[in-house]
Amino acid sequence: MSKYDHIKQAAYEANMQLPKLGLVLFTFGNVSAVDRELGVFAIKPSGVPYEDLTPEKMVIVDLDGNTVEGDLRPSSDTLTHAVLYKHWTEIGGIVHTHSTYGTAWAQSQRDIPIFGTTHADHNTVDIPCAPPMEDAMIEGNYEYETGFQIMNCFKDKGLDYKEVEMVLVGNHAPFTWGKDAAKAVYNSAVLETVAQMAYLTEQISPVAPRLKDSIIKKHYDRKHGANAYYGQ
Amino acid sequence: MSKYDHIKQAAYEANMQLPKLGLVLFTFGNVSAVDRELGVFAIKPSGVPYEDLTPEKMVIVDLDGNTVEGDLRPSSDTLTHAVLYKHWTEIGGIVHTHSTYGTAWAQSQRDIPIFGTTHADHNTVDIPCAPPMEDAMIEGNYEYETGFQIMNCFKDKGLDYKEVEMVLVGNHAPFTWGKDAAKAVYNSAVLETVAQMAYLTEQISPVAPRLKDSIIKKHYDRKHGANAYYGQ
Amino acid sequence: MSKYDHIKQAAYEANMQLPKLGLVLFTFGNVSAVDRELGVFAIKPSGVPYEDLTPEKMVIVDLDGNTVEGDLRPSSDTLTHAVLYKHWTEIGGIVHTHSTYGTAWAQSQRDIPIFGTTHADHNTVDIPCAPPMEDAMIEGNYEYETGFQIMNCFKDKGLDYKEVEMVLVGNHAPFTWGKDAAKAVYNSAVLETVAQMAYLTEQISPVAPRLKDSIIKKHYDRKHGANAYYGQ
């Protein structure tokens, strides 16, 4: 028994959703779940196959990236998670994957255009793609700087992390987050399907227009607005 | 026991086909089944995962969209179903999905061209794409107006809903219908595979011609004509 | 017991491979198996879902397309099978599917170019696409004429049905055959994967060259030549 069991369990269950949703090959992804009161998060151990995961193997790390509990080395992306938890104080869970279509858009260094209501049900803007990092950031504390690269992208584009819960890191792959780890995984699957649909849309019609503002507003409001009427 | 059990069961079974056929991610779809004599239809509750569905959870709604029986909120698309049932009096079931290829065509705002016999076995025309709605319709009673947008599209193109049982709503996604909920689901799967084949056809040959009238007529007649000889 | 049990069983088993190999949606495909001595073939009944098939439901038909035994109506494509069995006297089994990539090439009305050794392991030439049929043939005995359209294509291109065991019918979809029904199904799966690879090859390099003759010859010979050394 550990006082961290609840976030270990949450991180474990959320990690196990990634292969089930077809979002990872081998160990190319990780999920974490934070406890804000305890100031720590549980994250997947690095390079451990999903079929060998157990809640007990999750690693407990503080918001500076120091391991607090656990025998295994945490995910190599741990510092990116730590930076985002530290600065974006209302995030409860974070996911990183190399899902196929999301990664292809990241490699193309393009925002994913908002072409339809599947996208608008979740975001009012294009899914942002942060530019590749400067060499000094890469050669320095790379994963730590990746967190800042994401936050700088949101600052530059005037986005709110509580409204837009997903980003592509240019050349790299998607990161998503949410109120808890399960919601962050949900957002990773949404990003992947929206990325595939946007790819196909441009193939079918290179002049396909972005969704107009009235529909964007309507679809977002019905799921997330003051008078939302989606769900129970 | 309820006098609506038969349509609850039909709607439940048809809804459960959507994930099995790969037509939905999470809760991005819904099926309804109508009883014309009772003047009501059974529809999926909003935002409930498919693995948690039961026949009892289906919501009974009248053709004006008022809930008649059920503890849960009906699908947010309920008014679109209600409008179509009210005006297209021979429909027995309706399906809405965000299936990948169908949605990509809807986002491209293009009709799906009739390129081959897979398409012609089910439709004699291109699968119509209704234009995006006017702002006044969107800001008003959106889902209600979506039903009219579909019907106006059929009126403008001179189509008969008893002949063409599927439509794309521009920027949004497909709707299909049929004599019952099971047939409407069948049509959703047909639309998705025809949408994928048409996409690939244009990639392989940008000058691929539409199917000629003689083959369209032949294939449709052998499945649906007076002397149909497909099936038992 | 029936003297046709062996071909009913062979046709049944081969039909059941189609959904397992991902080559059919619903009932969009059929397989037959011939007994040359008895002068009849067993074929899937029309429109019966694969999960409801049994060996007993296979329909026995003679080479003119007359039903000899069985309570169900045979596949609507039965006359195409009958014509091919009658004229191509060494075929033991025939398959028709609307598999996704094969059908897209058929709709594009293009032969599938021989780009690599996966193709060359099975064919020394491009996979032929028969042109769409003349209106008179379509309006006449359509499925019967489809058989002749395939044979005429082979005659025009100088192909031997014992060497090339697959064809696309323009606007329609693939047909394959082989020494028995199982081999014909194998050929359908080969056609589908070769069709997908050829599509991707042209997307990756629009100037990708056809395979050169020396490799075509080598790969074909090692699997099918006098000194074949593939397999046991």
Added chain:
Amino acid sequence: MSKYDHIKQAAYEANMQLPKLGLVLFTFGNVSAVDRELGVFAIKPSGVPYEDLTPEKMVIVDLDGNTVEGDLRPSSDTLTHAVLYKHWTEIGGIVHTHSTYGTAWAQSQRDIPIFGTTHADHNTVDIPCAPPMEDAMIEGNYEYETGFQIMNCFKDKGLDYKEVEMVLVGNHAPFTWGKDAAKAVYNSAVLETVAQMAYLTEQISPVAPRLKDSIIKKHYDRKHGANAYYGQ
């Protein structure tokens, strides 16, 4: 019992991963595992379906391609394996597949560009594509020469087989290797997913830039460098 049981078991287990990972249709692939002290490797028998494989059916072959133990004929690609084992003395396992995206790149005769970190986690360079072989090599000892074609490609490009564990053979398909058979299979799956992502990247942005050197170095070092911090 045989003194080769350990490599038979390793080759068997690695072969069985190919269908599980979606890398083969029917028998279009093979894996081998070498024992350097005994100077032999175990390889899949030719043309035997994966569902019929057992460890006992693996064939033991020496580094000149002579069968040492086993009742079945070894894979038709055996001589390619033998040549690579003989000259690249630190390889423990080899895989050959006709995986869909990898084969499409091979048919396009293009190196797979390094577009992102998924690629850079495993290679610091584009995945090389060896040119199609000269006619004299093809008409001679084809599979033996295929091994030399691969080695010549590495020599011409100045690549080290211990750093780059994968190659495309132009017109043909991928080969991968590694310290053991399991690692070689892992590399085959990595190649396939990187090939798919690179294809999609170019479709989304035909001007997508190659990854810059600083990121290539960083990602490779964190997984493979002296201070690697990926994995346990």
